[in-house]
Amino acid sequence: MKLVKTFGRGRVAADALIESLERRGLVTTSRVxxxxxxxxxxxxxxxxxxxxxxxxxxxxxxxxxxxxxxxxxxxxxxxxxxxxxxxxxxxxxxxxxxxxxxxxPPEWNISPAAGVKTGQIVRPLxxxxxxxxxxxxxxxxxxxxxxxxxxxxxxxxxxxxxxxxxxxxxxxxxxxxxxxxxxxxxxxxxxxxxxxxxxxxxxxxxxxxxxxxxxxxxxxxxxxxxxDMPAGPTEIVVTSETGKAAGIAADLVAQAEHDPEALAVFITSNEALAKAVSLEVKARAKNNTIAKQALAAQGCIFVTATVQEAHQLTNRLAPEHLSIDTSADLKWVRNAGSVFVGEYAPQSMGDYISGPNHVLPTGRAGRVRGGLSVLDFVKVITVQQYTHTGLRQLGPHAITLAEAEGLKGHAKSVQVKMK
CATH class of the missing domain: 3.40.50.1980 (Nitrogenase molybdenum iron protein domain)
Known part of the structure; x- marks a missing residue:
């Protein structure tokens, strides 16, 4: 894995590498x-x-x-x-x-005004x-x-x-x-x-x-x-200040063995931990051909100047899988497919047994959606119901908006039923 500092003389190289990782979502399928x-x-x-x-x-x-x-x-x-x-x-x-x-998702309704009910029903595909x-x-x-x-x-x-x-x-x-x-x-x-x-x-x-x-x-x-979503090669980011090198390296190697094009990244401001993880990864990937290829090609260790910079970089990368140190770290997580908290939550548990889905957004799609879920298989359909009293109360406002947009037919459809 490449070890890069985001500050000092390593800053220029780090910026270029980070930008290339951010562009991974732009990789096209034009070749095939x-x-x-x-x-x-x-x-x-x-x-x-x-x-x-x-x-x-x-x-x-x-x-x-x-x-x-x-x-x-x-x-x-x-x-x-x-x-x-x-x-x-x-x-x-x-x-x-x-x-x-x-x-x-639940079905529900509210009453924004007397005689008016709005809500949602849920139906499967x-x-x-x-x-x-x-x-x-x-x-x-x-x-x-x-x-x-x-x-x-x-x-x-x-x-x-x-x-x-x-x-x-x-x-x-x-x-x-x-x-x-x-x-x-x-x-x-x-x-x-x-x-x-x-x-x-x-x-x-x-x-x-x-x-x-x-x-x-x-x-x-x-x-x-x-x-559901375009799916690219597996991605892992581990962002840690206090984790154990052996456990971090094991997670990186585990996800890297999925595919020679898998992305594996470790982010920390703890330089001693970064070096220890680098050595552990090298040892653990030695006899794992696919992981070794992926880590050599796309493996990166970023040493940041501050903990806050490590958090910012993590969200910029919007990884498929993200490991963090404690539940307190969840407050800064904005972009990720699935998050694993603490040293006893190996990402492999999410691949198989935990319950949350392992079909997750890659290529920075974690900025705009989460992983596959039951929500991908249902439609949330909105419902609106009025009594005559409710229509007379809210109808004039709808007429005003319709007339402001120049849609006379819209206004008339409300006026006819308000009589």
Missing amino acids: EPLVRKILSAVRKSGDRALLKYATELDGLTTGERLLVSREEMKSAWDSTAPKLQAAMMVARGNILAFAEAQL GSVGCYVPGGRYPLPSTLLMTVTPAQVAGVERIVVCSPKPAKETMAAAWLAGVTEFYRVGGAQAIGALAYGTATIGRVDKIVGPGNLYVTAAKMLVSSECGI
Whole structure:
């Protein structure tokens, strides 16, 4: 990891590095867009024929293998899963379920004037597609993280797509009660979910992480199908003054092993701690090839002049995962996907078991939204109800505003009902 001081002679280099990290949200999918557009167009035009072609060429679908993963296959996967892993999945699902239930927005109404009621009702989306990557590692946790809050929201139709789904992912699908699961991935899966084919019906919204091709496809279909967020490589920032070097380094290495392009940053004004973390990271990443690559390319340690500067820099970076020293630090946190407090809260717990979602904003999207939640699967619909008395009380004000805007029809529609 690069160790850079943000003051003194290191200031110029630090400023340039920080600016480059801030621009990471501007990284585009232009490199893969031509191919992604071609795949999406083919799926839209030719449906299953194109879907099967790309699933065979890119997802390794074998001749005669069905796109639909049957419930029997899911049950077989579950039955052949070790009891220890079954238990872990059940605990994880229970915690995700409880957290999503607590997140559900309430229905309510108020009375801003006599005879007037305003409020909101909450309704689930009709259908969603949950994308579960199937590349470097099996990700049963992502299946649970995407499917479970949709179920809590009351979504009627939930579709899972995953290329070459691992046994563990199919086992998680059985546990979650998934009934529509297709062994297809990449841009072709996103196209099928957005446009629909004879086999895979279109959905209202697509959620879940994916590679650059999946991200590009989600962005391209977002004009006619809802998406959660573009997802980039994993990010971790640890901001600490008093943490233990071993624990900080372990978190940095853990998130870095997700992807050679993962971002890992440590921020502190404690120079001695910075140097200790640097040595620990080097030792712990020694035999972890992917983490070693990520830390060499995108690993940074910033030593700031003050604690306040460390806090400001953290919010500028708006990381996906953020670790801080104590709950008192929460007061200065403004931009982050998920926050982990104290030395006994490794970020890996959030990846698997805590309950808050691990599908989180990357590329500084943490400035404008949080992670995937039950809120992504519901619509908050506003409601307004008037009695004649209420209309006569507030109506004149509406008429005044309508006339000020020159919208005579608006004014008349109120006047007619006030009589």
